[in-house]
Structures are given as structure tokens and as C-alpha cells.
Amino acid sequence: MEESESASDKPRPWQSYHTVYTNAKAVDQEKVQKVVYEMSKGSKYFENEERKEAFIRQKIEHMRARADKLSAADLSHYQKDADKRILELESTRDLSRIWLHVDMDAFYAAVETLSNPSLKGKPMAVGSMSMISTANYEARKFGVRAAMPGFIARKLCPDLIFVPTDFKKYTYYSDLTRKVFWDYDPNFMAASLDEAYVDITKVCEERSITGAEIAEELRSRVYEETGLTCSAGVAPNRLLAKVCSDINKPNGQFVLPNDRMAVMTFISSLPIRKIGGIGKVTENILKGVFGVSTCEEMLQKGSFLCALFSHSSADFFLSVGLGLGGTDTPEVRFRKSISSERTFSATEDAALLYQKLANIAEMLSADMQKEGLSGRTLTLKLKTASFEVRTRAVTLQKYISLSDDILKHASNLLKAELPISLRLIGLRVSHFNEDKGGVPGDPKQKTLTTFLISGDASRRTGDDQRFLGSDLSDLHFISEKETAISLDDNETCHHEFGDPFERKHLSDIDDKNCISSINACEMEKIDELSSNKTAAMVNTADVKEWTTKSPKRDLSRVSEDDSSVQREPEGSNPDRLNKEPSTSGNEEFFSSNQMEMLFWVDDYKCSLCGAELPSSFVEERQEHSDFHLAERIQKEESGTGSSSLIPRLRIVPKDYSGSQNRRKKHKSSPKQGMHLPIDSFFTKKGSRQL
């Protein structure tokens, strides 16, 4: 809107649309940019991107204002602070280690080409029409990139060949590479299937050869073993090694000597975006607020950084300016959370949503079983049809891992959000049973023992690896040759490790809420109002039943679009009150007496939760009442039931839960009957829609 004066001529809106994948070195940068823009423009996704960008701009604006307000005195104060911290950080500099970062070249694509040589030389991408994981170099010339949706990629490169992802294959090759890494450093840190950090200090010493030589050797060995090429970076710490491995990619390497001057020179002109942990947003902020684009400038703006960022964030930025990074091999870390999420075509059909939820719960549970995990914090993640992401969590008193348990609590979280139109549902479990605080500075020995004794029995054996995506599942990769027991001298311990150094340093920034927070609140209110009815209904049913089938028709389609539009009138519908004559009564009932009694208002509505169940559904009613009973029992055992959530539904007990533990049992009941009532639960869609 604004902008533009000067400007040679016409506006070029695409230039301002930056995605993670648009900044690439394609042959025709401009064209790529334009295609991406054209393909995206007008979509819900695009709109959401715009919202996010607007928010970031706001953030920047705000920070800039704060920066401007700093007085000379403030600045001098923060300058001292910065100087002090820089000194402290400098004192931690360790140039005694030699780290090598290996990064496989276009890994997935390369593996696919290996198993199908006819792909060689042709532009190809691994992924689907909706998302690409990796593209080979031929495709990259066209601007095709990882994280780019396939349909855009195809536009950029009409001849692009799509190959579906096959993690089993990638894991297999990944393991081959890891065996090589292991030879150089039995404690190497796998960062993902295709990246690893290898501490080659010892090998260099023992064989008295240079890091460069080791890198050459390691790379050619990887090639021998797998037929795949990789790139390597050698540097005194992991952060720098990672940057270095990118310099001569593909199939190349770069060595940064263990020399302070060399490091400082290297870092000085380095764009901050190259640093692991500094992504699009951080880059924008640093540049927009402080005019920092290179690492060197981090130090120059030290006082501002200290003034406007949290301690940890500022420290990270300053350490980047100094070219510092992790040099130790951290003790074994256990995974901290496990999650599963799926995207689907947006729907607001509650029964359908519950079905998705149940699927996710099962997948997650299965993953947890595999690793013998159980946790007590459950987080529900939602992405609305408009791409807004929300999370809702509960922390229980018990550790859970069974699908039913997960689903039970997850459905509670979800129901509070209804009605809502979603395109993604995810579940995450954290707060694991065995994560007895991250093993504070204890000998690795012990850690490993602990790890072996504990759940690891169920760990995958040797090589039965599959594990989509999550590399963390390889947490304790053990070479087949090695018996797990032989770990006395802390061998066989490979841990996946995402960060070369700490990252995530700027969640703060927006001190007190920017405007959007307010909006968020407002939205919440609306949700709250509107959720009552459906939520109440949802409670009724047992998820499993619902999900068995949902005779949905095109009704959903009609309203699919903008749930909020629909939602609102419905939520505020005064009729609602009329419909629930017993509401206030129940409320009292609950607060005063835990021994609620269930009865059917007007002979069809549950007095406890408002669920509607005609009298002819005898069995369902019985079940429903069992449900409430179980729920009450459960409430006691999981004390804190307080699902963090809104006191919204007074009609419904706070920790109302969709227990379905025993659901299975009477599954035998006539499914016939199930469909109809289920449908009628949803006044929204049901015919009796007042």
C-alpha cells in the first residue's frame, strides 16, 4: 500500500512475499519469486502469512520504538553490560576441539536416485503435491526447494518428477553413514537422518593428520559405503562447523582453522542468516530493528541487544558475534516430548474431527509404546482452516501412554474448542516418566546405565529401524557390531541433537502484548460463547462410537468456509438458553455436590452435560450414564483435572472427560443405532437445528 514513490514503474508485489523457500539460487530468481507469489496469492495460507508478517512488522516497530527511547545513560549502562558479557563469553572460548559437520547432499533425493538410476540427471523432488521434502540439484535450478508445496514446484518446473518419501530407505542409508561417523567418533551427534557432528579431535591427534584430511577421508568412505556424496565443514565448534559444511556444498568441504583470528575474520562478514538458530524471523528482527546483517554487527550493537532481549537471547547473539559455539559432547539427552500430527482437508464436522483425533491418539500411543514412554502432559495442537495455530495442554497426575487415555484427555481439550473448522490436529506428550531432570552433570557412565536399565529394553533392536521423521527415535543408535553392554568407556552412545548451540532466543521481544494479543483474546471470547452447545454435545458421546462413522453430507461443505462467521451467530444465539432450562440448575448442582445425578431433561437431554439422546436409545443412554460415572471417578484420580481451559462450560463439569475405557466392551451393540443419534447430537447440522 504505502511504499512506492520513485520506483522505476509498476509495483512488484511478489518481491515482498518471502517464504522460507524463496530465497534460493535459482537461475531466474525473479521469476521464481513471481511464480510463488502468483500461486500463493489469495489463498488462506497466503492470508495467514500476511497476518504473520504484519505481526512481525509490528514487533519490529515496537522494538524499534523501545530502542529509540533508550537514553544515553541507558545505552552506556547496557554498553557496559554488553562489554562485560562479551568478556565473559570470550573467556569460554575453546579452540582445542576439532568438529566436523557432515551434511549429506540432497539426501532423500540422492537415495531415491540410487534406487532408481533412471532419475539421474532429471529434475526430481521427494515429496508430494502438497509438500516437498527435498529436491535434487537439477530441480533446484528451477527454484524448487525443500518445504515448497509440490504444486508450486510443478509450476516452476513442469517436468519435475515426484517421488514419494520412503523413510525406511533413508534410515537405512542414514545408518550406513553413521557407521562411518562412528569410526571417527563413537559419540558423534546425529542431528537428523542426514546430518551429524563428529568430534575428530582425537583422530586427528592419534593419526597426526589435519582436519581437512579426515574430512576428505570420511567423505570418501561415506561415498564408498553408500554411493552418496556429502559435504563437510571443519571448525573449532559445532556452530561454525555447520556453517562451513554449507560453503562448498555439494560434495565439498571447508575448513576453518582453530585460530581466533581466523574465526573472527570468518565470522565478521558472515550473514547472520547462515547461523543455525537464526531464521527468517530472527533475521528480520535483527535487521529491521538494529540494522544487523552480519555477525560482526552483533557485537557492535551489543548494547541494544542487551537492552532489548532477554539475557539468554542476548548471550546467544553476542556469542554468535564472537564465533563461539558448542565444543563439548553433551551427556546423553533423552527425548523430551513425542508428538504426532496430521493435516487433512479442513472440516468442522465434530464427529470427523474426533475421528481424526482418535487416529492421532493411536499413532502417538503406538510410537510411545515402541519407545516405552509415558508422560503426563498432553498437548493438543490445532490448525484452523485459516491456518491459525493453537495449542492446548493438560498436565495430569498420572503418566499415560495408552491410546484410550490419550484420547480421553485429548477429547476434553478438543471439545472445548468446538465448534471449529480444522485442517490439522496434533497431539504431543511430554513430561516423561523417566526424565528425572536432565541427568545433572553426572558421569556418562551412569547415564548410559540408566538408559539401558530404563525403558530402553523396548528400544528398537539393531536395525529394525523405520521411524518416520523423528530422528530422535535414534537417540541411542547402537551399531550392530557393538553390544549394548560394552559401553563401559562411554562408547556406543550416539545422540541426536538438534542444536549446535542453544537456539530459540527470541520469544520475548513483544513485551506486553501487541495488539494482536488483544485480538486473540477477543477471539477467545467468541469461541467461548459459541462453543457451549456443541461442546456440551460432544461430551456426551464417546469418541469411539462417534468416529465409527459419520453420515456427513454436503452440509459440511456449505459451511466449511469460514467457521467464525457461522460460529458467532450460533454461539450468541439466545435460543441456546431457552434450550437449556436446566442449565443453571445443574451448575449449582455441580458446585455443591459431586454426586451429580443424571436424568434426562424433557426426556432427551442429559442433565449433566446437555447431550441429547432420545429415549429409544436405551443402550446408548446406559453408556452415557456410565460415562459420567467414570468421569467422576476419574476426576478424583486425576485430581488436577483443571484442564487449563476456560471455565467456559458451566453446564459441564470442568474436567468432564470422555472416558471410553470400557467402550470397547459393548461395542457389540447395534451400530445401526449409532449413526442416527450421533448425527442428532449435532444440532448444528442436525435437522432439528432450531
Added chain:
DNA sequence: CTGCTCTGC
């Protein structure tokens, strides 16, 4: 401590 958002690959 908990819940939620942010960030990145």
C-alpha cells in the same frame, strides 16, 4: 511449575 508460543529444519 505449567501452558503456550515461537522458531527452525
Added chain:
DNA sequence: GGTAGCAGAGCAG
């Protein structure tokens, strides 16, 4: 037509 899945960390309350 259409934009993933997963995880760790910081921070407000």
C-alpha cells in the same frame, strides 16, 4: 485445488 511433521526452548502468569 492445493502449503508437512516434528521437536526444543523461552517466557508469562
